[in-house]
Amino acid sequence: MKHEIELKLMACLDGELSEREAREITVLVEQDPQARALLNELRQTRAALHGQETLAQVPESREFYWSKIERRLQREAATEAVPALSWKDWAQAWRRWLAPVAGAATIALLAVGGAIWANRSAADAAGWHLAEVEDLTDQAQSHVFRAGNMMVVWVDTQGVRNPSSWEPTEPPTVE
Amino acid sequence: MASQKKDYPALEDETLVKRSQRGDMRAFEELVARHRDKVYSRALSMLRNEEDAVDVSQEAWVKGWQRLKQFQGESSFLTWMTRIVINLCLDQLRKHKRQKSESIEELEEESGGVERQMPVLTVNPSAGLERGELRQKIDEALLKLTHEHRTVLVLHEFEELEYKEIAKRMECSIGTVMSRLFYARRRMAALMAFYKRNELNQ
Amino acid sequence: MNLRLSLARWARWLPGVAFLVCLAAGASASDLKVEGRLIWGTNDEKSPDPKHKPVDGDTLSNLRKIYQWKHYFEVNRQVLVVSSRSTNTLVMSKDCSVEIAELEGPRITAQLIGKGKRLNKITTNLSPGQSFAIAGEDKNATAYFVIITDLEETHTPAKQSAPAKKEATPKK
Numbered sequence A: 001m002k003h004e005i006e007l008k009l010m011a012c013l014d015g016e017l018s019e020r021e022a023r024e025i026t027v028l029v030e031q032d033p034q035a036r037a038l039l040n041e042l043r044q045t046r047a048a049l050h051g052q053e054t055l056a057q058v059p060e061s062r063e064f065y066w067s068k069i070e071r072r073l074q075r076e077a078a079t080e081a082v083p084a085l086s087w088k089d090w091a092q093a094w095r096r097w098l099a100p101v102a103g104a105a106t107i108a109l110l111a112v113g114g115a116i117w118a119n120r121s122a123a124d125a126a127g128w129h130l131a132e133v134e135d136l137t138d139q140a141q142s143h144v145f146r147a148g149n150m151m152v153v154w155v156d157t158q159g160v161r162n163p164s165s166w167e168p169t170e171p172p173t174v175e
Numbered sequence B: 001m002a003s004q005k006k007d008y009p010a011l012e013d014e015t016l017v018k019r020s021q022r023g024d025m026r027a028f029e030e031l032v033a034r035h036r037d038k039v040y041s042r043a044l045s046m047l048r049n050e051e052d053a054v055d056v057s058q059e060a061w062v063k064g065w066q067r068l069k070q071f072q073g074e075s076s077f078l079t080w081m082t083r084i085v086i087n088l089c090l091d092q093l094r095k096h097k098r099q100k101s102e103s104i105e106e107l108e109e110e111s112g113g114v115e116r117q118m119p120v121l122t123v124n125p126s127a128g129l130e131r132g133e134l135r136q137k138i139d140e141a142l143l144k145l146t147h148e149h150r151t152v153l154v155l156h157e158f159e160e161l162e163y164k165e166i167a168k169r170m171e172c173s174i175g176t177v178m179s180r181l182f183y184a185r186r187r188m189a190a191l192m193a194f195y196k197r198n199e200l201n202q
Numbered sequence C: 001m002n003l004r005l006s007l008a009r010w011a012r013w014l015p016g017v018a019f020l021v022c023l024a025a026g027a028s029a030s031d032l033k034v035e036g037r038l039i040w041g042t043n044d045e046k047s048p049d050p051k052h053k054p055v056d057g058d059t060l061s062n063l064r065k066i067y068q069w070k071h072y073f074e075v076n077r078q079v080l081v082v083s084s085r086s087t088n089t090l091v092m093s094k095d096c097s098v099e100i101a102e103l104e105g106p107r108i109t110a111q112l113i114g115k116g117k118r119l120n121k122i123t124t125n126l127s128p129g130q131s132f133a134i135a136g137e138d139k140n141a142t143a144y145f146v147i148i149t150d151l152e153e154t155h156t157p158a159k160q161s162a163p164a165k166k167e168a169t170p171k172k
Helices: A001-015 A018-031 A033-049 A061-077 A087-118 B002-010 B013-021 B025-048 B050-066 B077-099 B104-111 B131-144 B148-159 B163-169 B174-201 C002-028 C056-067 C162-168
Strands: A132-135 A141-147 A150-156 C032-042 C071-082 C087-093 C096-102 C107-114 C117-125 C131-138 C142-150
Touching: A001 B174, A018 A033, A018 B131, A018 B148, A033 B131, A033 B148, A033 B174, A061 A141, A061 A150, A061 B025, A061 B050, A061 C071, A132 A141, A132 C131, A141 B131, A141 C117, A150 C117, B002 B025, B013 B077, B025 B077, B025 B148, B050 B077, B077 B148, B077 B163, B131 B174, B148 B163, B148 B174, B163 B174, C032 C087, C032 C096, C056 C071, C071 C087, C087 C142, C096 C142, C107 C131, C107 C142, C117 C131
Parallel strands: A150 C131
Antiparallel strands: A132 C117, A141 A150, C032 C071, C032 C142, C087 C096, C096 C107, C107 C117, C131 C142
């Protein structure tokens, strides 16, 4: 059987032939047992595959998976952001709006700060959302997400050798 | 705020998409959570590597967010996202192909002719197999195909694309798509028959 | 006579000195005791280094729930006391350390140092029993995790009346 005919048999099965071509193939299949057998094999294989794609689960938690997507989206949004105000703009804003209440605010903060210092263990135990993360080099980018009860700071070090880089064949150097 | 947060899982895709299009990232996160396994599965079917599939699926979500305004509801949101991840997988496969040298087997497969030497099978390769067993056999067999043959099979059998659409995405002719699909199906049939014979002999 | 005058002079200062001593004692009551664990995540079933212990139990199941790696090994574990308002460093490996600074209340900072380079600074609350992790990808598609846990508070020096001081700063 010519390869061209084999491909037409398959195309007929997949509904890709014109009406005329489909009729020709139907006649062939009725007359040729080899064509009939091949069509049957292709039909069974197609049926076996139908609906059998494995639904795999992402091997990461929802939060961790999303955190990487979110980080990229934020990074891209930041490149379109309005440029930051200069320190002069900030100084002017301070003088204009904040100076009158600065004194009162300072006193209030001192009072609150003192209370916190006095009783460390009374602070919010789940205060991970109060975390601030500052990258100290251009070659590291940190982002924070929550995993269960734990805060995780994921450090992306592109272009920098990863900080853990202990060699598996060497014991850790610890005092 | 708290009650709004709880509402998101109850919202339909259409509503979540509309909110996402207005910039609501929380709504988009819900869409990601809802459909991430399916998008990841498609990437895994095509790339056969977990790590690559995770990376490419995440990239697909990023692109999805960036192009969200273009989505007009002409298909389901999941179908739209799946098409994005397929295109990214194809880009990745093209990049890999350029980088790696092909084995003689792969070259023979691609040049065609091998499949014509395979005897036609008369026994249904899936007969007698439980659904889970069949899926496992299919997974094993898919691993044996080259990227091109696996891709064309995934796009036709699982994504249900027409030859023309597959040719467009794979940047090849319809004739090439047909040859590859023909080979892939015949090879799958032979492999599944082989696995079945092995089991019967045990 | 002179001796009596001197003593009287010193006696005037005594309450002030006692007050300062009490303040100092109160300050040392918030020393921080932390544990750092360096864990390696990989898909390999065994670590090349036989000294690395496989992580098990709740830690393992939690890590597996979040991350894609199948196996986790503890590379190092260190316990450290950070005196109040000072810093100390957890040396996790020859290339990885975390400098911890104890601040006011439950606030601490942690700076990750890799190959001698300060990478980031994390300022967060950390209370007894609480943990946070600093993590990232390592070579060959593996990952590292430094899990920092606040253990119970201690006081320096140990010879002070620790139980009494503990009452002064009750745990949550």
